Amino acid sequence: MILAAIRNNPGFSREKIANEVGKSRSTVTRAISELTKKNIIRRVGSDKTGRWIMVENTPKNEKE
Structure with missing residues (x-):
């Protein structure tokens, strides 16, 4: 869930990702x-x- 949110919204902050997936920061x-x-x-x-x-x-x- 978190990885999918990052993949779909690479510019999101941790706070926005937390809101997106319904988890705590x-x-x-x-x-x-x-x-x-x-x-x-x-x-x-x-x-x-x-x-x-x-x-x-x-x-x-x-x-690298």
């Missing part, structure tokens, strides 16, 4: 942290004007 923050650690998503830009991007599936030796 802390739950969304925890989920985003896990998705970032697993290299599934990445934040590009600032907290205020940035956006979330999906990290492409590439072999580990080809990642």
